[in-house]
Amino acid sequence: MMYKKFICSLLVTSAVWTAAPVAAEPVKIDGLAAVVDSRPILDSDVRARFQVVKDRVPGGVLTSTIQRQIVTQLVEEALQVNYARKQGIRASTQEVDQAIMSVAGNFNTDLNGLKQMLAGQGVDYNTYRQQIENEILISKARQQVAQSRISVTEQEIDDYLQSQQANGQNQAEFRLRHIVVRAADVAEARSEIESIASQIGSEQDFINQAIAHSEGQFAIQGGDLGWRKANELPRLFTQAINAQTQGALVGPLQSNAGFHLLWVVEKRSQDVALQQETKVSHLLLRPNEIRSDEQTQALAQQLYSRLQNGADFTNLAREYSEDQGSTLQGGDLGWVTPGTMVPEFENIMNQTAVGQISEPFRSQFGWHILEVDGRRQNDISDQVKRRNAERAIMAQKQDFVLDNWLSELRADAFIDRKGQ
Numbered sequence: 001m002m003y004k005k006f007i008c009s010l011l012v013t014s015a016v017w018t019a020a021p022v023a024a025e026p027v028k029i030d031g032l033a034a035v036v037d038s039r040p041i042l043d044s045d046v047r048a049r050f051q052v053v054k055d056r057v058p059g060g061v062l063t064s065t066i067q068r069q070i071v072t073q074l075v076e077e078a079l080q081v082n083y084a085r086k087q088g089i090r091a092s093t094q095e096v097d098q099a100i101m102s103v104a105g106n107f108n109t110d111l112n113g114l115k116q117m118l119a120g121q122g123v124d125y126n127t128y129r130q131q132i133e134n135e136i137l138i139s140k141a142r143q144q145v146a147q148s149r150i151s152v153t154e155q156e157i158d159d160y161l162q163s164q165q166a167n168g169q170n171q172a173e174f175r176l177r178h179i180v181v182r183a184a185d186v187a188e189a190r191s192e193i194e195s196i197a198s199q200i201g202s203e204q205d206f207i208n209q210a211i212a213h214s215e216g217q218f219a220i221q222g223g224d225l226g227w228r229k230a231n232e233l234p235r236l237f238t239q240a241i242n243a244q245t246q247g248a249l250v251g252p253l254q255s256n257a258g259f260h261l262l263w264v265v266e267k268r269s270q271d272v273a274l275q276q277e278t279k280v281s282h283l284l285l286r287p288n289e290i291r292s293d294e295q296t297q298a299l300a301q302q303l304y305s306r307l308q309n310g311a312d313f314t315n316l317a318r319e320y321s322e323d324q325g326s327t328l329q330g331g332d333l334g335w336v337t338p339g340t341m342v343p344e345f346e347n348i349m350n351q352t353a354v355g356q357i358s359e360p361f362r363s364q365f366g367w368h369i370l371e372v373d374g375r376r377q378n379d380i381s382d383q384v385k386r387r388n389a390e391r392a393i394m395a396q397k398q399d400f401v402l403d404n405w406l407s408e409l410r411a412d413a414f415i416d417r418k419g420q
Contacts, residue, residue, distance in 0.1 A: 033071050035416040036078040046070050051122070056221055058207055065212050069220040071417060076217065079409040081134050084141040091136035099132050145405050152393045160231075160389045172230045174241060175265040177206050177223040179214040182258040182407065193252045193259035200249055206263040215258070217406075223263070232395035237262060257403040276338065279374035280349055281313060281331040284323040286366035300360035300367040307357050313371045322366070335376070345370070 031043040049070050050062045057066055104114040115125050179196060183189040196209050207222030214223050230238050240250045241264055250262040285300050287293040303316055317331030326333055341349065344363040352358045352372045360367050 032418050034075055034418060035414070036075055037082060037414050039078050039082065041071065041074050041078065045074060048127075049074060053220060058204075058211070058222060066220065069211060072215075073217070073220060075415060075417075076406055076410075077134065077138065079406070079413055080138045080141055082413075083409060084137040087141065087144065089137055089140045089144065091133045091140070095136055096129060096133050099136065100129065142402060146394065146398050146401060149401050149405070150394055150397045152390045156393055157386050157389045160393055161385065172242070173227050173268050174230065174233070175227050175267075176225045176233075176237075176241070177203070177210060177263040177265060178216055178218065178225050179206070179210045179223050179261040180216040180258050180403075181213065182215050183254075189259050190252070190254075193261060197249065197252060197261055200261070200263075203247065203263055203265065206249070206261070209261075224265075229392075231392040234396050234399060236260075255400060257400050257407075275377070277335040277376050278349055278372060279335050279376075280333050280370055280372050281317060282323065282326065282333060282345075282368050282370040283313070283317045283321040283331050284366050284368055285320065286322045296367050297360065297362075300369060304357070304360050304369055307369070313357065331371075332373075 032040055033043050033046050034041040046067055047062070050057070050066065053070075054060050100114065101111065104111055107114065107117065109117070118125055118128050179193075181189045181193045181196070192213070196213055200206050200209055210216075210219050210223030216223060218224055230242070233241075234255070236253055236255055237250075237260075240253055241248075241262060248264045250264065251260050253260040253262070283300075283303065285296045285303075287296045291299070299320075303311075303320060307313060307316065314330030314332075318327060321327045321331050323331070336349065338346070340346075342363050342365070344361060345368060348358050348361050348368075349370060349372065352370065354372050354375055357371045358369060360369050362368075
C-alpha cells in the first residue's frame with residue numbers, strides 16, 4: 001500500500017512506543033526488554049517498532065541482532081524524552097494536532113481518513129499520537145542542546161566563506177552509510193573498527209556490519225545517512241570522501257566520538273541556484289470602522305481603473321496607501337526576495353509581468369494593488385550567505401555534539417537491558 005512507507009518513515013525517526021503492539025496475533029505475556037530509569041520498554045514495544053521498520057531491514061526478519069539494535073534505539077529515544085520533560089520542554093496539543101493534520105494533508109484526507117489508514121496497518125491512533133508528541137519533544141530537546149553547546153564565531157564564518165570560494169563553492173552531495181564504534185577504550189575501539197573494516201568488501205557487507213556492530217543512530221538501517229550536502233558534513237568526513245568515488249570504503253577515521261567507517265553509496269553535484277528578486281511597489285487600503293471591507297474593495301477598484309487610464313502609481317500610492325512603511329516612497333518596496341511577503345502577495349507578484357499593474361487583491365492586511373518594476377536573477381546577499389555559512393558550520397558540528405550528549409545521558413541514567 002503506497003501510504004504505508006510514508007507513515008512508517010515518520011514513526012521511525014525518533015519515537016518511543018508506549019502502548020499495544022502492532023502485531024495482529026494476541027500475546028499472552030508481555031516481557032520486559034529494558035528499563036530506562038523507571039521507564040519500562042516492553043517486548044511488545046520492540047515488536048511494534050519492528051513492524052514499522054520491517055520494510056527497511058535487510059531480510060525483513062526480527063533476528064537477535066535486529067532486536068538488539070531496536071532496543072538500543074528505543075533506549076536512546078526514551079533517554080531523550082526523559083531529558084526533554086526534565087527540562088520543562090513541552091509539546092502543546094496544538095503542535096501535535098498540526099503535525100497530525102499535516103500528515104493527513106499529505107494524503108489529501110482528513111483526521112478520520114488518517115485514522116482509517118493507521119487502523120489498516122494495525123496502529124492504534126492513541127499510540128500514534130503519543131509517537132508524534134515524543135518526536136516533537138525529541139526534536140526540541142536536540143535543538144536546545146545544539147544551540148546551547150555549539151557556537152560559531154565570525155572568524156569561522158569568514159574562513160568558511162573563503163574556503164567555499166577557493167573550492168569553487170563546491171555543492172557536491174553524498175549518500176553515505178556510516179559505522180561508529182565509540183571509544184571508551186581507545187585501543188579496544190581501534191581494534192574493533194579495524195576488524196569490522198577487514199570484513200567489508202561490498203555495500204551489503206557494510207550494511208551487515210553496521211547492523212551487527214555500529215553504535216550509530218542509523219545502525220538498524222544499515223548505517224544509511226541519506227543524502228547530505230558536503231558543506232553540512234563534519235570536516236573529518238568531507239576531507240576523507242571528496243576524492244572518493246561511489247562504492248568506496250573510507251576509514252577508519254578517529255574523532256572525539258570514536259572511530260568511523262564510511263561507505264560512499266553515491267555522489268552528485270548540485271548547481272548553485274540564483275535567487276530571483278522582484279522590484280515591486282504597492283498600494284494598500286485597510287478596512288476600518290468607517291469604511292467596510294466592501295467599500296474598501298470598491299475604492300481599490302476605482303484606483304485600479306485610474307491606473308489603467310494612465311494615472312501615476314507613485315502619486316496615487318502617496319495619496320491613498322495606508323502602508324506606513326512605503327507610503328512616503330510612493331509604495332516602493334524595493335527588491336523583494338522569495339518568502340518575504342505573505343503568500344497572497346507573493347503569488348500575485350510572481351504572476352504579474354514587469355511593467356504591469358495587478359488587479360486589486362485581498363490579504364490579511366487589506367486590499368492591495370501592486371506594480372512590478374523589474375526582475376533580476378541575483379546571488380544571495382552577503383548577509384544571507386553568512387547565515388547559510390553559520391547553518392552549515394552548525395550542521396558540521398551537530399552530529400558529534402549530539403553523540404556526546406547521548407553518551408552523557410546513557411552514563412547518567414539507570415539502564416537495564418534484559419537478556420542482553
